[in-house]
């Protein structure tokens with residue numbers, strides 16, 4: 330296994346006015362791994378993802394992807410480099426069908442609008458990739474259903490399918506299981522497990538069972554800072570994490 | 584999936600087109616002496632319809648509210664007027680590409696700047712650019728100041744010696760304008776349903792998401808801005824030919840506001856709506872002007888009323904016709920829940936319904 334990280338940040342900081350949402354974060358994602366980010370509400374997890382995907386500009390610090398600096402690149406350039414993301418809020422195009430949502434995602438990575446216009450082969454490639462993404466996310470039977478007419482869980486699946494359709498190397502998923510029922514959670518957890526072999530995943534998730542089942546590395550964030558980072562087993566055993574986060578989590582559930 | 588309309592839309596539009604085509608037959612019978620004058624009114628409505636459709640691409644499709652769209656309309660008029668020789672007619676084969684080129688360049692430069700702003704700032708900067716040009720042509724001597732520039736001869740449309748369409752003839756000009764408006768409609772109809780149009784819809788729904796997918800949305804918006812500006816230029820050129828002059832009123836914020844009202848009145852993002860909106864606006868204008876001196880007040884009130892009753896404009900009236908069934912007498916009939924105000928529509932199955940959530 331290679332030891333050079335696929336993505337790494339050094340001293341990454343993001344301030345909103347007086348609030349430091351992400352505070353000097355050093356974060357390494359190794360290729361082929363599932364790296365989960367845990368943390369209480371407001372810990373800065375989504376902000377971190379937004380920085381990695383180029384949606385936000387860091388106030389300070391650096392982000393390197395394949396050893397190239399990417400901080401300061403606009404979001405669409407980051408996406409073209411192979412970093413796909415899904416949002417915490419369901420973020421699909423409700424008026425388009427499932428397949429059309431995925432086509433929109435695939436097209437830009439296969440030469441864009443003009444290529445699809447000009448050549449039939451390019452258009453077919455877009456179709457194939459979109460259909461494949463739907464199949465992977467178990468949505469083939471919904472291909473022509475308008476996204477708005479699907480269940481919430483299916484919309485979340487579609488969101489993952491759209492990221493897949495961009496054929497990313499690294500996927501940043503912000504709470505893919507949020508708001509799902511038990512059955513949906515286990516279905517999507519299975520889906521994510523299947524993605525493990527082909528993609529590098531950064532995953533924000535509150536559902537502990539799923540995190541422990543999926544992740545190889547875990548980073549725990551509190552108040553914008555990294556509290557602890559390590560293998561799943563190490564984080565499970567960490568007293569510090571248990572005190573600050575898991576303990577609180579269990580108290581909340583009790 | 585998007586912009587898929589029920590069959591009655593093309594049928595109604597086709598019927599209205601046929602009605603217009605045969606105006607020379609029914610016009611004189613119905614209107615009598617005023618029919619020649621009304622022919623020119625209809626020509627103007629077609630031109631404004633073209634203009635409104637060009638704005639709809641920005642406002643309705645991409646979701647960019649411009650208050651400076653008349654800039655391209657007026658600029659095209661001035662381009663035609665200033666480029667035409669004083670003592671002979673210019674050829675439309677030259678004038679049309681010239682006008683389109685000037686409009687495209689202007690839209691490219693202005694678009695590149697205004698598209699860096701968002702929301703209210705976008706509205707303000709488009710307005711500011713419009714007003715800048717307005718004061719420039721109102722004060723400069725080569726543009727004839729506030730009097731404007733006259734176009735002594737309408738351009739010719741000929742191959743060699745053979746005149747294809749005599750644009751000096753009001754009737755032939757009417758058909759020519761109708762053809763241009765129809766072409767524009769078909770072009771935009773196709774564009775909105777193309778891949779490019781899908782990207783524009785996506786930007787309207789959720790620009791961040793499009794960027795996260797990898798779309799350089801700025802470029803797409805700029806392309807839409809240029810196409811919109813060129814079409815507005817074509818409309819402005821036709822208007823200048825119709826009036827026989829170019830003057831500052833053709834590019835002021837007043838006209839920009841009016842065309843925006845036509846788009847809203849007709850139904851944003853539907854294309855056929857704004858076309859109808861232009862006709863409705865002008866017909867109202869025409870009717871009220873004859874009724875009272877305070878026509879603008881009446882006009883304003885009527886438009887407010889229409890927009891309140893029909894939030895999706897005239898297009899909404901056609902796409903979701905209100906049920907004209909009277910409520911049954913008796914409390915039971917009145918209290919019964921309304922037969923699902925189109926569940927399909929609420930789910931967004933009907934393509935034209937915009938979703939609120941981002």
Ligand SMILES: Nc1ncnc2c1ncn2[C@@H]1O[C@H](COP(=O)(O)OP(=O)(O)OP(=O)(O)O)[C@@H](O)[C@H]1O
Nearest residue numbers: 345348350368369370371372373374375376377417
């Ligand atoms: N655009 C913004 N402007 C100002 N403050 C923001 C912005 N985005 C996030 N914040 C603040 O930054 C902090 C971190 O927010 P963030 O969304 O990253 O948390 P999170 O860890 O994803 O939480 P959750 O589990 O609730 O999703 C919060 O206090 C939030 O209010």
Ligand SMILES: [Mg+2]
Nearest residue numbers: 374375376417
């Ligand atoms: Mg979050």
